[in-house]
Amino acid sequence: METINNQPEPHYWEKMRLVADVLRATDATVVIIAHEDPDGDAVGSTLGLARALRQLGKEVWWIVEPPRFLRFLPHEDEYHEPVDELPEDAVLVVLDSGDRHRAVGAPVEGFVINIDHHGSNSRFGQIHIVDPTKAAAAQMVKDLIDALEVEWTEEIATPVLTGLITDTGNFRFGNTTPEVLETAAELVGHGVKLAELTDRLQWRPPQYFKLMGMVLSTVQFHFDGLAVSAHVTRKMTEEAGSTEEDSDDFVGVIRYAEGSYVAVFLKEREGATKVSIRSRAGVSAQNIAVELGGGGHVPAAGATLEGVSLEEAYPRVLAAVEKELKRAGFLG
Secondary structure, eight states: OOOOOOSOOTTHHHHHHHHHHHHHHOOSOEEEEEESSOOHHHHHHHHHHHHHHHHTTOOEEEOOOOOGGGTTSSOGGGBOOOOSSOOTTOEEEEESOSSGGGEESSOOOSEEEEEEOOTTOOOOSSEEEEOTTSSOHHHHHHHHHHHHTOOOOHHHHHHHHHHHHHHTTTTTSTTOOHHHHHHHHHHHHTTOOHHHHHHHTTOOOHHHHHHHHHHHTTOEEETTTTEEEEEEOHHHHHHTTOOGGGGTTTHHHHTTOTTOSEEEEEEEETTEEEEEEEEOTTOOHHHHHHHTTOEEOSSEEEEEEETOOHHHHHHHHHHHHHHHHHHTTSOO
């Protein structure tokens, strides 16, 4: 089970300035990666930092493959293919990844800078800045770019704001603090077209809606409605003419079931089941995820059950949910 440390990062600004000094001083390639199945925060934070470092004249390999709804953010020439070996003396920056084994795109070795906001982060790397009081890795990258003293542009600010928007649920989640809103206001002030960005982030292909209809037919309520679940199978995805990533935000649909404190969405994969969890009102999605071998935040977390079928996953997930509901005082 992972160790969870939800305390603020000590000496946050000293460590952030140290990272800025390292990045400014290096003449080596800076390789930037994030976690598997990158979301808006992973894509936005990494892309924003890559653009800021390129403005400083650094050689940057941005190795992140965005999901379809985020492919409008990067330019085609900004991608770098995944690598099995790092350039000589490279500085590797890992963003928004709670564990070195969840980071993809390049081997996590050599000089590693780990910047993350997950309390379950394993604190790997030569320098790590882990602060779960921050709403998003993008919020931390905004601080890093300020420390780098890079001139802000719309091109840099737009992906960074994307990370904030997506990890706060369009500023609806409990992690939307005054600091988050102040940061967002600063980024908009740097030229981000907020209305256009928030509209574009909601675009989905036609097959998404066909798949959503199938998924909603799987909705079940548990523990007298305290928990809600749904799932997607590989067959459903195939029949809808869809892709796996189209179901990534369906947990955000079922989480609004009236009377529920936990929402779990199970996704069938080849040889595994991925579980996404959302919670509210003192119930910890993080605790549930850690019980299942995963991690994340108190309101939003996830896990992947390797070698476990969808049918086998349900009782394990519901047992973890029941345990957390009891801990939180909702079940006797």
